[in-house]
Amino acid sequence: MKVFITGATGTIGFHVARAFRRAGHEVAGLVRTPAKAKLLEAEEIRPVLGTLQSPAAWADEAAQASVLVHAAVDYTADAAQLDGQVLDVFLRPGAPGAPKRTVLYTSGIWIQGDTGGVPVDESTPIQPHAKVAWRPALERRVLASDAVRGAVLRPATVYGRGGSLTAMWFQGAVEGDVRVFGDGANHQAMVHVEDLADAYVRAAERSVAGEVFLLADGSRARVRDMVDAVVRAAGGKARVTYVPPSQAPEAMRKLAECLAMDQAADASKARRLLGWEPRHTDFAAGAATYLAAWKASL
Template identity: 25%
Template sequence: MRVFVTGATGFVGSAVVQELLGAGHQVLGLARSEANARALTAAGAAVHPGSLDDLDSLRRGAAAAEGVIHTAFNHDFAAYAAAAETDRRAIEALGDALAGSDRPLVVTSGLAGLSTDGRPGTEDDIPTPGFRLSEEAGMAQVARGVRASVIRLAASVHDHGDHGFVPTLIDIARAKGVAAYVGEGLNRWPAVHRLDAARLYRLVLEQGRAGGRYHGVADEGVPLRELAAIIGRHLQLPVVSKSVEEAPEHFGWMARFVGLDLPATSRRTQQELGWQPTGPSLLAELEQGHYFEG
């Protein structure tokens, strides 16, 4: 299958590209710079110039493919609303090119916004309306004749090269001189290894149902206090609790995420697709030490 991949040189997208190529697919990767284009060429993928803001480039890329995997996102969480709106428009543009074709469109979402009252979220749980524009936009493409499905990625996708939430917590600990959590630190983040996530994208592309929701989750929920404890031990810093009122000053933009309780299960995803995570857990990967180098 010829697959158009957005975010093809990103942390997750680059692993998706390698997974697709290794399974015999052809990849057309979106590239917004010469450096990205060179990286795609070196990886063995074809290059499609464009960006998330260039909706015509997205339509052309999707039209030239037999399926689309959308991993690109502007991870400026200080301007999250604007980034989410850009993502919504991008998904709609991809849907424009795929409408009426029954070709697969795999959209990336997350697990925040599921109302579960503390139990692990399942694939049947629906986010609060307006909370996950990417998921809403993806599901809306089904009515247009697109085999659209959504992967809800865990809060932490971990591996060498991670630049997401956990490295941010480590940077904050270094800057503040303490490794912190909020309240009792019992709130949980799910996690998945990057290569396991990449394999899931391929399986959803190949087997996913129209309207299917799938969970990219291996660790169902890692307590934030345990993350802080490992960070403190490796950086030789005290581990402390911050109150909800103290969190914004200490964590900055991360304050809106660091207190979230997001446990989730991927049991149905595993059963339906035959997906079995095999990578190390988040805590095991942190104990390897490479997150603390440099």
């Protein structure tokens, strides 16, 4: 398969691109700068210079692919508008008589809202947080398109390698002061980035269409227990402060509210339809390994 990926050097996109290449597929990845392009070339991924803001510059490249993966997000700009522009390209009909392309759209678990720590699945009505209130409409565009085989992937909190949101815990533990939004009694659904990437490859290779997949490792750890494991891995001397989201800086308020949600997810559908089985299922047990990986990625 020929695969085109946005956000190809991002937390999710880079590992998804690598997973497709390791599976033997021809992969091209959208990247902003020549310096980052070298990261892709080292992984046998062909870089395509461009930005989400100017899709016309890479639309022809995307048209050559049989699998299109949107793994980029830019929260500093109008994320809804940028995602819409990407879908304008990705959802275009192919040449007459050509097989339909597969489009994989990256959403996220925050669209489910606070689940009260009770596992939800794809049939559970969504209650998107304000930070991602724009995503349901874009999910519907992908799922309803007759021009492509569209699927939506909703990852849980991603960890592993560079750390993603867990990097805040690592940095605080190393510097001696960890600040956690919420009271720590909440659960945070988790998924290792390598397991997540495997799900994307499986969804593309099985040509799924019209499906939504929640992707979480099934763990039910409290945030407090995961943070304590990180602190121990860093030497056990860091102070941990739990901060109500209402006290977060205004620019971080919505993010803080999302991180304080009590969420759990059931990924049985991905197991059933994709044969997906996460190999990493206990963030706290591997905290020392993940901390070391985060340090090495700096």
